[in-house]
Amino acid sequence: MADDTKRKYWVGFDLGGTKMMSIVFDNDLHILARDRKKTKGHEGVQAGMSRICDLIRETLQQAGIKSDELQGIGVGSPGPLDLNRGVILDTPNLGWKEAPLRKTLENAFGCPAAVINDVDAGVYGEYRAGGAKGARCVVGIFPGTGIGGGCVYDGQLIRGKTLSAFEIGHIPLMPDGPLCGCGNRGCLEAIASRLAISAAAAAAAYRGDAPHLMEEAGTDLREIRSGMLARAIEEGDDAIKRIVADAARWIGRGLACAVNLMAPDVVLLGGGLVEAMPKLFEKEVSRGLEDGVMAPFRGQYDLRLAKLGDDAGATGAAAWAQDSCKGEKGK
Ligand SMILES: [Zn+2]
Secondary structure (H helix, E strand, C coil), rough: CCCCCCCCEEEEEEEEECCCEEECCCCCCEEEEEEEEECCCCHHHHHHHHHHHHHHHHHHHHHCCCCCCCEEEEEEEECEEEECCCCEEEEEEEEEECCCHHHHHHHHHCEEEEEEEHHHHHHHHHHCCCCCCCCCEEEEEEEEEEEEEEEEEEEEEEEECCCCCCCCCCCECCCCCCEECCCCECCCHHHHHHHHHHHHHHHHHHHHHCCHHHHHCCCCCCHCCCCHHHHHHCCCHHHHHHHHHHHHHHHHHHHHHHHHHHCCCCEEEECCCHHHHHHHHHHHHHHHHHHCCCCHEEEEEEEECCCHHHHHHHHHHHHHHHHHHHHHHCC
């Protein structure tokens, strides 16, 4: 079906814990339509699959494209995933188990579908159309509630036989450090995620060391978002600046492990925290990297910021679907 000349459009889909986004692309990854919905994972797998299909249909309609003009669909999804079967095995933030994403989409739209890890999709999107375009090897990191990472090597997304790879957030950096959500101690994610930063920031606010943050957000972790941290720093909360800078330095140390292993020419930083405080992150991550990499690697990589923002995941998923259809990479 992929060689039908009418079929020249692609859908990239970014499935998140709270929001999902669908983008319709042409063959050159130009955007024709884009829309989002709340994910509402708590409604269950069946309802979730229907919402995904509905959102894709709505964006196709907006773009004026019929299902039979669609060449393929790519989805970036939180994991763990079975990449070969295109099944979401178990996602704590959606509450879904054994969600047959690929099959559902292929049945609903009559075209091939590919499912990849959400962070891999973001890194791949930046590699194909954003801040890491042209790299031979890119190591990407997206600090958020957790810390996700991905690596594209010589055009290929690094992945396992069935599982996704490059769990950079779970590099153990601090023996006997804080407990991580994965059950181990001292992972990068436990030290430097937005959750870890917000927890330290809330403690600083509680102690009276961060009056501006206290005024805007109080000490409730859930209220302390990236933008608020940025504003508190701008308004003079030095304790918050120090907390964010330390976390960013640790992120650099984690990235240094990946640089020593992969010798990337591009190291890519993205995600909401980085977008809110790009200069601080760039400076401190760079310092952490310089401290941690072996001497021959110093100056051999470009530290770059992601460019696609919220579109990165959907763009990468669509690009991945294109590659899967051409070279059967993702099957
Ligand atoms: Zn961990």
